[in-house]
Amino acid sequence: MLSDPALSALGALFGDRLSVSPAVLVEHAQSESLVTAGQPDAVVFPRTTAEVAALAAWSTTHRVPLIGWGAGTSLEGHALALTGGVAVNFRDMAAVLEVRAEDRLVRVQPGITREALNHELRTTGLMFPVDPGANASIGGMAATRASGTTAVRYGTMRDNVRGLEVVLAGGEVIRTGTAAPKSAAGYDLTALFVGSEGTLGLMTELTLKLHGQPEAVMTAVAAFPSVGSAVDCVIATMQMGLTPARIEFLDTDTVAACNAYSRLALPLAPQLLVEFHGHPEGLAEDVRRFRDLADAFGAKDLDWAEKQEDRTRLWAARHAAYWAILASRPGAKAVVTDVCVPISALAQAVEETRADIAASGIPGPILGHVGDGNFHAILLVDPSRPDEAAVAKALAQRMAERSLRLGGTITGEHGVGFGKLGLMAAEHGAGWQVMGALKAALDPLNLMNPGKLVPGQP
Numbered sequence: 176m177l178s179d180p181a182l183s184a185l186g187a188l189f190g191d192r193l194s195v196s197p198a199v200l201v202e203h204a205q206s207e208s209l210v211t212a213g214q215p216d217a218v219v220f221p222r223t224t225a226e227v228a229a230l231a232a233w234s235t236t237h238r239v240p241l242i243g244w245g246a247g248t249s250l251e252g253h254a255l256a257l258t259g260g261v262a263v264n265f266r267d268m269a270a271v272l273e274v275r276a277e278d279r280l281v282r283v284q285p286g287i288t289r290e291a292l293n294h295e296l297r298t299t300g301l302m303f304p305v306d307p308g309a310n311a312s313i314g315g316m317a318a319t320r321a322s323g324t325t326a327v328r329y330g331t332m333r334d335n336v337r338g339l340e341v342v343l344a345g346g347e348v349i350r351t352g353t354a355a356p357k358s359a360a361g362y363d364l365t366a367l368f369v370g371s372e373g374t375l376g377l378m379t380e381l382t383l384k385l386h387g388q389p390e391a392v393m394t395a396v397a398a399f400p401s402v403g404s405a406v407d408c409v410i411a412t413m414q415m416g417l418t419p420a421r422i423e424f425l426d427t428d429t430v431a432a433c434n435a436y437s438r439l440a441l442p443l444a445p446q447l448l449v450e451f452h453g454h455p456e457g458l459a460e461d462v463r464r465f466r467d468l469a470d471a472f473g474a475k476d477l478d479w480a481e482k483q484e485d486r487t488r489l490w491a492a493r494h495a496a497y498w499a500i501l502a503s504r505p506g507a508k509a510v511v512t513d514v515c516v517p518i519s520a521l522a523q524a525v526e527e528t529r530a531d532i533a534a535s536g537i538p539g540p541i542l543g544h545v546g547d548g549n550f551h552a553i554l555l556v557d558p559s560r561p562d563e564a565a566v567a568k569a570l571a572q573r574m575a576e577r578s579l580r581l582g583g584t585i586t587g588e589h590g591v592g593f594g595k596l597g598l599m600a601a602e603h604g605a606g607w608q609v610m611g612a613l614k615a616a617l618d619p620l621n622l623m624n625p626g627k628l629v630p631g632q633p
Contacts, residue, residue: 176259177216181237185217185261188229192220192267203262204255207248207309207497208511209556209564210594212255215242215262222267224340224348224379230263231377232346240622243373245315246288248307250511251592253319253372257626263377265314271295272380278354279385280337285314285378301385304329304420307588308494314378319590320370324493327413327546328420328452329386331588336369340380344618352382367613372590373624375617389420389452393462394486397474398444402426402529405445406522408472409545412449413518415468417461420452422546423493426529429500429540436499437492442476447545448493450486500540500553507538507555510567514578515549515587524581525550528574535566549587576601591628599628 177185186193194200195217204214216239221227234241240260247254256262265286272282276299283292288310292303307316307323315321317339322331329335338352351364368375399405409422425433425446434441447469451461462479469477480486492499501509516524525541532539532552543550552574554567575585575598585591585598599607611630614621 177239178237181233181239182217184233184237185219185230188226188233189219189221192222194218194220203244203247203264205247206250206252206255208250208594209508209558209567210250210252210255210592212252212257212593213259215256216259218244218262218264220264220267224342227263227342227377227379228346228348230261231342231344234261234622235345235620238620238622240625241377242624243314243318243377245286245312245318246310248309248311249315249319249592250589251586251594253590253592253624253627254315255593257593260622260625265312268379269312274299274301275354276301279387280354280382281385282380282382283313284380285312285317287313289313289316296385300388302388303335303383304386305332305335308497313381313383317369317378317381318371318373320588322544322547322549322588324421324423324490324544326544326549326588327422328418333366333369335384336365336381337384338382339365339368339378341368341376341378343376344620344623348379354382370590372592372628374614374628376623391455391458392420392450392452392486393458394448394450394480394489395462395465395469395477396441396480396489397447397449397469397477398442399447400444400473400475402445402525403522404472405447406525406545408447408468408474410518410521411468411472412465413546415464417464419449419461419465419546421448421450422544423448424525424541424543424545424550425493425496426541428503428538429496429542432499432503432540433492433496436502437488437495439488439492444475447474448489450490496542497553500555503540504538504555506557508558510554510556510564510571511551511589512554512571512574513543513549513551513587513589514574514583514585515547516578516581516583518548520581520583521545521548521550524577524583527577528552531570531573535570537563537566537570539567539570544587547587548583572598593627596627599630
């Protein structure tokens with residue numbers, strides 16, 4: 176609970192943009208997965224960097240934690256209040272501040288969503304390509320170092336954030352990065368904050384790299400005789416130097432769920448959804464080479480979607496796959512987990528994970544952005560049965576351990592939050608303590624999103 180003096184001072188800063196309404200607090204205690212925590216003590220809706228800086232100073236004075244909130248689509252509890260505090264909702268900081276078309280850069284506030292940003296860019300011939308599936312906020316995507324379906328060609332948020340404005344604990348405002356394509360001037364502070372999950376400061380402005388809208392787009396969907404053949408086709412595609420914009424894997428259970436939910440008629444077999452971007456002539460050659468590869472791995476019913484409406488329908492179904500899988504077991508909750516492995520280990524990782532899930536007795540469809548070795552399991556549990564939740568969490572633990580054994584990471588894009596906090600030492604060893612030291616140096620009172628990402632602090 177906030178003390179009366181603290182609440183009064185907060186009200187003086189934000190007026191009617193401060194809420195302690197039970198409904199608003201409940202809204203900011205929700206997660207897209209089974210990871211849960213308590214409610215914040217209050218929610219504020221800043222409009223300027225100056226207000227965020229004043230809030231950080233207030234936080235230090237009154238020893239109250241701050242937790243950034245974007246679109247609320249994170250999966251590992253990143254934006255949940257573990258020890259109370261104030262949720263900082265950036266919905267009112269959602270403007271495009273500057274488009275520098277000649278430099279292929281855009282400056283935005285953190286609350287703008289990726290769909291809204293691309294709508295603003297539609298007449299420029301440019302686009303922001305990072306697509307995590309959900310219509311996430313740009314600030315949240317940077318804080319979690321998001322990637323998604325297009326990362327195989329365009330990179331992750333790490334590759335597409337050029338600079339930041341950040342409010343540190345205590346209220347100091349710093350800027351990182353420049354508009355130049357590269358720099359050798361000191362520590363890369365931009366990279367430090369991208370992926371820091373709000374534990375080092377609150378981002379109030381981002382400078383993003385843009386890409387040209389493709390002249391031509393081709394999307395294919397292909398059914399394969401087995402999971403192994405589909406994954407082997409992905410490995411061969413990448414090793415041959417083909418650069419699809421997206422290459423997505425859906426196992427048979429995911430296909431069945433998508434067919435039912437999105438009214439598709441895909442064959443009930445493992446599928447690859449592949450999209451190529453480029454010039455028409457080069458695209459034709461990429462399509463030909465991929466068709467030959469798919470044939471060599473036994474693909475059936477390879478179907479190319481050239482019309483915009485057909486492509487949109489396919490990708491809409493892929494983006495709705497999480498909800499489709501949830502609907503396949505009515506009333507279920509999901510333990511959603513992801514790992515990322517070297518492309519050479521992808522087939523082994525997927526096959527071992529499938530066998531582990533099959534032996535567990537709970538449903539667990541697999542899908543993922545396999546072009547860069549990243550795949551997901553959506554483990555469906557009955558919320559009234561704690562034993563199922565325990566089984567799912569054990570499966571997720573083994574997925575992470577398997578990924579580390581194969582030279583991979585515990586999370587390719589979902590991030591750590593507090594849901595995967597217990598796995599960080601296994602991946603980073605003594606490096607995790609270095610992360611904790613950086614956190615202590617920048618946030619000595621542990622007020623910025625405490626309990627996430629780094630080792631515990633007093």
